[in-house]
Amino acid sequence: MKKILSVFLVPVFALLFSLNAKSESLTLGWAAWDPANALQELSKEFTAETGVEMNFEFVPWPNFAERMLNELNNQGKTFDLLIGDSQWIGQGAEYGHYVKLNDFFDANGISMDDFNPATVYAYSTWPKGSPNYYALPAMGDALAWAYRKDWFDRPELQAEFKGKHGYDLGVPKTWDELYDMCTFFQGREIDGQVRYGAAINTERGSEGITMGVTAAMYAWGMQYENPDKAYDMDGYFNSDASVEAVEFYRKMYEDCAPPGHSDAYMVANLDAYKSGQVAFQMNWYAFWPGVSKEDSDGRVSGFFANPCQNVCAATLGGQGISVVKYSDKQDLALEYMKWFAKPDIQQKWWDLGGYSCHMDVLGSPDFVDSAVYAQGFLDSMGIVKDFWQEPTFVELMLPMQERIHDYVVNGKGSAKDALDKIIDDWTEVFEDDGKI
Amino acid sequence: MKSAVKKFKGLSDKAIAWIFIAPTLILLLAINIYPLIYAIRMSFTNFYANKIGREVKFVGLKNYKKILGKEEIWEKMQITAHFVCWTLVIQALIGLGLALLLNKKFKGNELLTTLIVLPMMLSPAVVGVFWTYLYNPQVGLFNYVINFFYDFGIFDMIGSSTLAPWSIVIVDTWMWTPFTMLICLAGLRSIPNYLYEAAEVDRASKWQQFIHITLPSVLPFLLLALLFRGIENFKMFDLVAELTSGGPGSATELASINLKREAFEKWKTGYSSAFAVILFVTIFGFGNVYVKVMNKIKDR
Numbered sequence: 001m002k003k004i005l006s007v008f009l010v011p012v013f014a015l016l017f018s019l020n021a022k023s024e025s026l027t028l029g030w031a032a033w034d035p036a037n038a039l040q041e042l043s044k045e046f047t048a049e050t051g052v053e054m055n056f057e058f059v060p061w062p063n064f065a066e067r068m069l070n071e072l073n074n075q076g077k078t079f080d081l082l083i084g085d086s087q088w089i090g091q092g093a094e095y096g097h098y099v100k101l102n103d104f105f106d107a108n109g110i111s112m113d114d115f116n117p118a119t120v121y122a123y124s125t126w127p128k129g130s131p132n133y134y135a136l137p138a139m140g141d142a143l144a145w146a147y148r149k150d151w152f153d154r155p156e157l158q159a160e161f162k163g164k165h166g167y168d169l170g171v172p173k174t175w176d177e178l179y180d181m182c183t184f185f186q187g188r189e190i191d192g193q194v195r196y197g198a199a200i201n202t203e204r205g206s207e208g209i210t211m212g213v214t215a216a217m218y219a220w221g222m223q224y225e226n227p228d229k230a231y232d233m234d235g236y237f238n239s240d241a242s243v244e245a246v247e248f249y250r251k252m253y254e255d256c257a258p259p260g261h262s263d264a265y266m267v268a269n270l271d272a273y274k275s276g277q278v279a280f281q282m283n284w285y286a287f288w289p290g291v292s293k294e295d296s297d298g299r300v301s302g303f304f305a306n307p308c309q310n311v312c313a314a315t316l317g318g319q320g321i322s323v324v325k326y327s328d329k330q331d332l333a334l335e336y337m338k339w340f341a342k343p344d345i346q347q348k349w350w351d352l353g354g355y356s357c358h359m360d361v362l363g364s365p366d367f368v369d370s371a372v373y374a375q376g377f378l379d380s381m382g383i384v385k386d387f388w389q390e391p392t393f394v395e396l397m398l399p400m401q402e403r404i405h406d407y408v409v410n411g412k413g414s415a416k417d418a419l420d421k422i423i424d425d426w427t428e429v430f431e432d433d434g435k436i
Numbered sequence: 437m438k439s440a441v442k443k444f445k446g447l448s449d450k451a452i453a454w455i456f457i458a459p460t461l462i463l464l465l466a467i468n469i470y471p472l473i474y475a476i477r478m479s480f481t482n483f484y485a486n487k488i489g490r491e492v493k494f495v496g497l498k499n500y501k502k503i504l505g506k507e508e509i510w511e512k513m514q515i516t517a518h519f520v521c522w523t524l525v526i527q528a529l530i531g532l533g534l535a536l537l538l539n540k541k542f543k544g545n546e547l548l549t550t551l552i553v554l555p556m557m558l559s560p561a562v563v564g565v566f567w568t569y570l571y572n573p574q575v576g577l578f579n580y581v582i583n584f585f586y587d588f589g590i591f592d593m594i595g596s597s598t599l600a601p602w603s604i605v606i607v608d609t610w611m612w613t614p615f616t617m618l619i620c621l622a623g624l625r626s627i628p629n630y631l632y633e634a635a636e637v638d639r640a641s642k643w644q645q646f647i648h649i650t651l652p653s654v655l656p657f658l659l660l661a662l663l664f665r666g667i668e669n670f671k672m673f674d675l676v677a678e679l680t681s682g683g684p685g686s687a688t689e690l691a692s693i694n695l696k697r698e699a700f701e702k703w704k705t706g707y708s709s710a711f712a713v714i715l716f717v718t719i720f721g722f723g724n725v726y727v728k729v730m731n732k733i734k735d736r
Contacts, residue, residue: 066701073486073703095488204683259573262595262684277574391487395702406685410597 025053026332029068029079030319032058033266034290035139038352039083045348046339052332061266062206069394072097072324080327081336083138083319086122091391092322093126098134099323104334105133110341116140119357122386123320135320136337137357139286142306142380143215143315144373145178146273146291147171147280149302151190160184171304175219175248178280178307182256185279197256198280199272200249201265204405207397208265210387211315212282213249213404215306218313218385220245231430238419241310246415250408256280262409284317285380288373289353303373305380316384318355357381392433399425472716479710486703499710508686509694509711515601516691519676520669522605523612524662530609531616532658536650538617539624553614560611564678567607568594594680597687604676604688608669616661623657624650659730663723670719691715 028043030036036058043054057078059067065085071078072092084092092098101124105112112120112133119137126134151157152169161169165180172178182197189195201212214222220241226232236242253261258277261268266283273281274294288303295301306314321340323333339345346358350370355377361367368375388396400422407418430436447455479499483492503509538549555563570578571593582588593603627649635645673692676682682689682697695715699708 069486070700073488075488091486095486203681204685205681259590260571260576260592260595262592263681395704398697398701402686402689405683406687409595409683410685410687412597412685 024051024332025055026080026329026336027055027057027078028081028083028336029057029059029071030083031064032060033286035286035354038349038354042345042349042352042354043336045345046336049339050335052336054336065206065394072326075326077324077326077328079324080329080333081321082324083321084135085319086316086386087389087393087397089123089126089134089320090389090393093132093134094391096325097322099325099330099334101133101136101323101337102131104337108338108341110136110338114343114359116357116359116362116381118316118381118384119318119320122316122384122389123318123357126389128389135322136341137318138321138340138354139319140355140357140377140381141284141286141317141319142377142384143211143282143317144285144288144306144376144380145280145282145304146288147302147304148278148299150298150300151185151195151279152302153300171302172307174307175216175309179248179252179256182252182280186256193276195276196258196272196278198252198282199261199264199269199278200252200257200282201269202253202257202262202405202409203265203268204263204401204409206265207387207401209405209408210397210400211265211317213246213408214385214387215282215315216249216252216309217242217245218315219306219309219311220248221310221313224388231427231436233423233426237423238416242419243415245309246404246407246419250411250415253408285355285373285377286317289371292372301372303376305376305383312383313385314380314383316386318357390430390433390435392429395429396426475709476713478706479713481706483706483709484703485705492706495706499707500714502707503711503714509691511686512689512691512694515687515689516670518601519604519608519672519688519690520666522602523608523669524666526605526609527613527616527665528658528662530613531661532620532654534613534617535620535624535654538621552617555611556614558611560675561678563607563611564675567603567610567679571603595684597684600680600684600687604679607675607679608672611675612665612668616658616665619657619661620654623654627653656730656734659726659733663726663730666726667719667723670715670722 028039030039036056040054040056043056046052047054065088068079068082068084069088069091070076072082072095082098084098089098093100104110112124112131115124115137119140120133121129123137124133124135126132158169161181161184164184167177169181169184172181178198184197185195186197187194201208203209222239222242222245223236224233225236257264258272261272264272266287269281269283270287270291272278273283273291276299288301291301292303306312321337323330323337327333340349341358343358343360346356346361347364350356350361350367356362362378362381368378387393390396403418403422403425406412407415427436480494480496481492482495482498484490534552538545538552558566570576573579573590573592573595578593579591582591591599593599631649631653632645635649640648671692672690673696676688676690677693677696680688682693691711692715695708695711698704698711702708
């Protein structure tokens with residue numbers, strides 16, 4: 001009997017003991033993409049150091065905002081840590097979803113001066129630019145471009161392009177040059193296959209086309225509002241320059257995009273590029289380590305920051321890491337953040353494919369040579385601009401998605417009409433929110 | 437135990453009936469009636485589910501006035517009406533045609549029925565994703581097949597505002613025509629053979645037999661199938677959300693997709709409750725009128 005008991009009881013106790021030993025755990029939520037895998041890898045070191053098990057829930061991009069914001073709005077306890085989009089910071093702070101981190105930073109000697117100022121402004125502060133921190137800059141990112149360097153280097157194509165346009169085929173300095181190059185490749189047969197110009201953002205459902213069109217609008221000098229009068233948008237957001245930028249983006253879609261590229265964002269752009277359909281793809285820096293690593297079959301990728309037009313500017317991506325107010329393990333989550341903020345961990349983060357925002361990493365003399373896209377990343381982070389970060393950002397994003405998609409892809413109405421209507425929609429949202 | 441049986445035996449028929457009905461009734465009240473009443477109450481407020489701590493104010497009919505006065509809402513209703521009407525017409529014609537075909541006895545009849553019914557068994561979300569590939573202008577089978585018969589060149593079913601509304605009609609027809617077909621087939625098989633025999637004795641042509649026997653007999657079944665499909669398509673969400681996300685622009689943004697965006701992306705709970713109530717009343721009204729017409733046809 002004793003023998004039988006011991007046979008059954010020993011494994012049971014062993015299991016209970018092991019469960020107890022691993023009872024300290026944290027759950028981190030983020031989008032499902034390459035950097036998330038890098039963070040998972042990096043976090044093994046945290047587990048090794050502290051014994052705290054890290055669980056991850058990575059949600060595909062199309063559902064990321066909806067899933068996470070629902071979780072926050074329902075005051076859910078699923079996540080202890082959340083790497084949320086930059087635009088969520090207003091909502092996270094005002095509705096009390098995120099823990100305010102000032103005291104924690106002070107107590108642990110974490111200084112925001114150690115991080116890239118643009119990322120601190122964009123990912124951490126609310127109200128914008130104030131010294132109230134709700135996140136630690138975790139993943140710097142901006143919208144940029146990859147191109148088929150191997151095609152660009154072909155002498156016959158270079159000669160033909162120069163003959164046609166009078167300047168060299170290379171990294172475009174302006175959107176006009178980008179357009180010339182895109183149309184040059186559109187429908188061209190290379191190595192027996194028909195190729196197209198550029199895979200640009202046209203996605204309707206979440207934020208894709210807005211992120212794409214704003215890359216052009218920022219370069220044309222668009223401002224969301226009167227710098228001297230908040231929420232005064234007429235004449236700024238729908239300025240002549242903005243209208244021109246939106247019209248230009250439509251021209252890019254019509255003359256440069258591959259057939260069927262009418263609802264495309266990150267993955268679709270990557271697919272179009274990797275399958276050899278296009279000469280250019282618009283995408284986030286986060287994907288460049290993967291693209292660079294996967295260059296094969298003669299494909300050589302080059303990368304460059306968003307081209308200038310009237311001004312130099314780029315659409316901001318990226319995220320900060322926040323502690324969720326509804327978590328029962330806030331102290332442990334803060335421990336993770338403290339660990340993550342260490343300069344040596346930040347260096348490892350960059351080495352693994354994450355985009356550190358720490359100045360020790362970005363300012364290191366080896367940084368620019370550490371990856372082919374590193375210089376572009378540095379350039380971009382100096383010129384980034386973000387969409388509204390208001391608590392009502394989803395209400396602001398959706399009408400822009402619809403109006404811009406209706407004009408750019410659907411060809412309905414005019415760019416001016418689309419922008420005017422967006423202002424009407426936004427005014428209603430701000431009025432509803434008591435901001436106007 | 438004995439006393440329990442005794443007690444149960446002592447219950448009246450009415451009481452026993454209530455015991456059986458009660459669980460369903462409680463579930464119905466909890467899952468359907470209570471949320472409906474709650475939504476109606478919400479529709480008169482300015483409630484936002486994501487704005488914690490914000491004062492909820494009674495706004496009377498403001499949400500209803502706003503919705504009914506919004507040009508865009510009427511556009512969504514038109515898009516929904518286009519989708520519902522065309523799917524019903526096409527599914528009625530093809531469904532009845534297929535049912536007539538499968539009502540004949542021939543080799544492979546059962547296998548063909550099974551194959552035709554297959555799409556209906558798939559998940560709408562899967563069908564939506566699957567058809568985005570079929571519609572792909574570069575590698576999709578749809579373009580290839582169309583161009584095989586006539587060279588239209590590259591066309592984008594999902595990306596064109598003219599074609600996109602038809603793209604969702606085609607997919608819904610592909611998926612749900614078998615449903616209409618099955619119900620019509622049940623109707624056809626319930627027609628007694630002697631009616632046709634009598635008609636033949638009277639020298640009625642095949643066409644006359646179809647008009648005077650088959651069609652009147654199968655019509656109530658067909659109308660029933662169309663009622664189900666009409667209600668379903670008025671609420672259609674998953675398939676279209678996966679296929680076009682309501683795009684390009686808002687070319688395929690059905691009322692239900694717009695409602696979901698207002699309710700769970702913009703979190704305008706009060707406003708979207710009012711919209712949901714309007715949709716509910718619309719579908720309930722249409723449904724009732726339709727059932728009355730259907731009953732009249734049946735009584736004839």
